[in-house]
Amino acid sequence: MKNIRKRLNISISVTLISLTFISCNEKKTVKNTQVEKSKSEEKFGLSEDKRKELFKETVSAEDKANAFQRAKQDSVLNLKLDKTQLKKEYHLIEIQSDELMKKYKTEVTKKYNITEEQEKQISFEGLEKNWPLE
Incomplete structure (x- = not known):
């Protein structure tokens, strides 16, 4: 026992x-x-959900600028320009598209009160963590 x-x-x-x-x-x-x-x-004063929203808006801004560029290039192709003129027009379109991209991204950074560098870091984080693009 x-x-x-x-x-x-x-x-x-x-x-x-x-x-x-x-x-x-x-x-x-x-x-x-x-x-x-x-x-x-919390990064840059933004929660992860806010950073995800910002990431989606950044992707959308890039998509809009790229769509503008494609549409302009397609319209120039229909003009049947010679190679030199076509190259010149494409270069101008690329400059316009880059300016448009900067404008759209600046709107996003101002909305979230962050710097361009912080936006890049958040975009990298979004890609690294496979956040949804839409």
Whole structure:
């Protein structure tokens, strides 16, 4: 009987120690997850959700500028220009498209009150984390 009680007490002690250890580890894991989440959550004064919105708007701005460029290039192709004239027109269209892209991206950076460099970092983060483009 004494042996059974002794074994039972040892078993209970081991179980309690194990449960305490598991509980402590779970608390640490939860706490670490919360700390990591809060670290990654806020960048440049923007939550991850806001950065995702900004990323989508940046992609949309690029799409609009690229669509403008394609449409202009297509319309120039219909003019049946010689190679030199076509090259010159394409170069002008590229300049206009770049200016339009800068304008659209500036609107996004102003809206979110960030710098151009911060926008680039957020865009890189979005690509790295495979955020939705639309």
